[in-house]
Amino acid sequence: MATYTPSDIEARWQAAWEQAAVFRAERSDDKPKYYVLEMFPYPSGRIHMGHVRNYTMGDVIARYKMSTGHSVLHPMGWDAFGMPAENAAMAIGGHPKTWTYDNIADMRSQMKPLGLSIDWSREFATCDPEYYGQQQALFLDMLEAGLVYRKNAQVNWDPVDMTVLANEQVIDGKGWRSGADVEKRELTQWFFKISDMAGELKQALDGLENWPAKVRLMQENWIGESRGLEMDFKLSTPRPGFDALTIYTTRPDTLAGASFMAIAPDHPLSKALEADDPALAAFNADARRMDTTEAAMEKAEKKGFDTGITVQHPLYPNQTLPVWVANFVLMDYGTGAVFGCPAHDQRDLDFARKYDLPVIDTFVAMDDDTRVANAAFVPAKSEVVRWINHPAGIDKATGQDAIDKTIDWAEAQGLGRGQTQYRLRDWGLSRQRYWGCPIPVVHCDDCGVVPEKKENLPVELPDDVTFDIPGNPLDRHPTWRDTPCPSCGKAAKRETDTMDTFVDSSWYFARFTAPRANTPTNMEDAAYWMNVDQYIGGIEHAILHLLYSRFFARAMHITGHLPASAIEPFDALFTQGMVTHEIYQTRDDKGRPIYHLPEDVTDGKLADGTEVDIIPSAKMSKSKKNVVDPLGIIASYGADTARWFVLSDSPPERDVEWTASGAEAAYKHLARVYRIATDCVTDSPANEDTKADLDLARARAVCIDGVTRDIESFGFNAAIAKLYAFTATIAKSKASGAAKRDSIKTLAQLMSPMTPHLSEDIWNMLGGDGLVTLAAWPVAEAALLKSDTVILPIQINGKRRGELEVDADLDKSEVEKLALAHEAVKKALNGGTPKKVIVVPGRIVNVVV
RNA sequence: GCGGGCGUGAUGGAAUGGUAGACAUACCAGACUUAAAAUCUGUUGGGCGUAUGCCCGUGUGGGUUCGACUCCCACCGCCCGCACCA
Secondary structure (H helix, E strand, C coil), X not given: CCCCCHHHHHHHHHHHHHHHCCCCCCCCCXXXXXXXXXXXXCCCCCCCHHHHHHHHHHHHHHHHHHHCCCEEECCCCECCCCHHHHHHHHHHCCCHHHHHHHHHHHHHHHHHHHCCCCCHHHCCECCCHHHHHHHHHHHHHHHHCCCEEEEEEEEEEECCCXXXXXXXXXXXXXXXXXXXXXXXXXXXXXXXXXXXXXXXXXXXXXXXXXXXXXXXXXXXXXXXXXXEEEEEEEEEEEECCEEEEEEEECCHHHHHHCCEXXXXXXXXXXHHHHCCCHHHHHHHHHHHHCCXXXXXXXXXXXXXXXXXXXXXXXXCCCCEEEEEEECCXXXXXXXXXXXXXXXXXXHHHHHHHHHCCCCCCCEEECCCCXXXXXXXXXXXXXXXXXXXXXXXXXXXXXXXXXXXXXXXXXXXXXXXXXXXXXXCCCEECEECCCCCCECCEEEECCCEEEECCHHHCCCCCCCCCCCCCCCCHHHHCHHHHEEECCCCCCEEEECCCEECHHHHCCCHHHHCCCCCCCCCCCHHHHHXXXXXXXXXXXXXXXXXXXXXXXXXXXXXXXXXXXXXXXXXXXXXXXXXXXXXXXXXXXXXXXXXXXXXXXXXXXXXXXXXXXXXXXEEEEECCCCCCCCCCHHHHHHHHCHHHHHHHHHCCCXXXXXXXXXXHHHXXXXXXXXXXXXXHHHHHHCCCCCCCHHHXXXXXXHHHHHHHHHHHHHXXXXXXXXXXXXXXXXXXXXXXXXXXXXXXXXXXXXXXXXXXXXXXXXXXXXXXXXXXXXXXXXXXXXXXXXXXXXXXXXXXXXXXXXXXXXXXXXXXXXXXXXXXXXXXXXXXXXXXXCCCCCEEEEECCCEEEEEC
16 A cells, blocks of 8 residues: 655655646636735745735635636745844845845745745746846836925934934844943934825725725724814914914814914924024923834823914914924824824823813713713714814714714805815835835935936846944945036935835835836736736735735826736735734743743643643734744645645634644545545445445535535635545445545545645546646536525524424415424424414524424 | 744634634443444533522723723743754
């Protein structure tokens, strides 16, 4: 009896696929196209189980679509720019480029044994000059189209390392490497005008029917459309350049409750006052030092500084309101100035209590006169409330109704302007780093900012750089930095900032359609392959990457690089869960945790017999050592086992827990399938038992039908459960050898998207035609799917009390009669009549007693 | 803090508003074996009962419904994102 040896089988079939070039994506006139894409990886150097799961899911779809007559594009590339390469250069020496390309080579060699149906001829890395040169061309086109501009923005500045820090490099307000207090610095930086498209990006979400509802909702909230009122508050005493403060509010209905004004530390008025007021300057400096992450802003203590300036209340000209500078008001949102209404906003109330400002109720609950004390009264906008004081005379209304009416009223009175505002900010793309795509512009003393000429692209990163001195090496590289102005030819300087790596990943999907084109895209190829029919990746990209890509697709259409049909680049999105593992921990003599690799732990003990604490499963991470190396699994069980296991057990959108016993079981199952198949080749009794043949044929049809539907709906775990069941049915069947061989061939075919190597081998040994990879997907015979009778559960008052076998197409009233004649029902009725009988054809009967 | 999600046996999980626990793990029992491994078969949510069976059970509390794991409200716990990580 042959044994299952994955290493032989997998190498053999991978060679066969390669030789036949079966995964080469070709445009075809007579086949529908299908573009399946998994989010491309960062080349860290090692693939992990999360990658295996992500790519296996995409591979199942790609292979399935290939079998159903599609011309499939399934490419792979590398998101290769970014900080880790620079960090490595600083920590261990070497060059980011070498580090990155070495990692790519390593990862590619780790991915190939998985047997993925990838068209490797289209591979590229975002750090290839051929790729980022086209990205620079795109940037220049976007600049010309007015989609990019420069403005001042703050960055995290490390005064010791003399460098800009990413948010993740700022820990508790200190630089991660130096430990120095991080400061804010204002730099002139490049921005994409994504906010111009905010309304469009939000509206178009409705059309993304094959995206998870949660992702659409998250994007909608992120874009954050709100309707509000912009209005001017006159300064009691005008100052040069400042007659009035323009504020924006989403709650104009609470205008009568305004008790103070609050402006951002970076509001022009605050900046003007700062010059003559050291105390305010100190306050603002402190506010600017604050962590700029949204989470930190929200958690930070709310502080204010009284400017001494007052404004007139627009409703009550005799009344004045003090103007405070507050650390929680953002210059980026609205106008950078708000009015505070402590009665109906908790943050304003805390502020008012802290600085002893009045609290003025404007409405109360319908059945309760309680005035605001220490909790602001903030009912849902849909709740009807009673107004104490509304300028337009509203008496009872919902918050939303009052907001709409107040805006109309304020416009009619000339007090303000209705405004739709978005939370979405423009996308800052400048990074003061080396390992990124150079921004292709030149700064000339005479001509200003001048785009590099397209024929000079790519503006390539210089190789001769070092990372032993703090700061951006491009800044101190004279022969690279100094360049003649493309416009006047005078000595000028290149921009030394590079692009955010999100730019790289915002159009790679379009580049895959023509990866070697000497323009960013080739319109014919883009028109043929776009959109991505199925995009697969982690939920952590739900907002930024996916929103930026949607923006880029629009920008690429405007600049003539994508057809109009591709402005929503991802037709369907699937967000897969993580791979988790238990964590094994002991403690050293000081009580600090020590983590242990799963491979070093057997039955909860280390090799020396020490018991480990088992901490419940969490995302695999190097720091917790709860990682399982895919290469190790492939070496001991084969790629098919790894693929099978990451798809089984958990639904794809949820986390899957890696367990040694589960992997072992997956292997045993594949070995069993192999054994059943090999047995069947030799042992083939003729059988007169046609009932067994028919039963097996029915089971086969049911399995084809179920697995097909499960794959189409991403129910891979459910498909696998059905394949387990079908395997058991074949093993126990008394059907003829021919019937069994038929079923096993079908089994191999249905398994082939998940376990392609094993399936090829079985297909081949049972005399299948050509490669199973290229064979047409099996179709279930409708006649075999229908059974003549169904078993209906009988419920009494919603609880199952028996069952009834009836003809599948039996009339409703007949079913009712049979149900009422049922023993359990008669017992429950006890001679009486039922209150109600519900018959759901083919499903259930419920008798209400 | 804000936004989003998840919560079902010992464990991973299944279930278009219609028989809760498919399939798998683990455990236990049996077959084969001198024995073990491998393989095959079977049992297993909790409680009561010899048994036909009955009661309870999908994080907690309420609601809608003939019927709720599924829909609605509140709460608890865990996870993800928060704009310079990729």
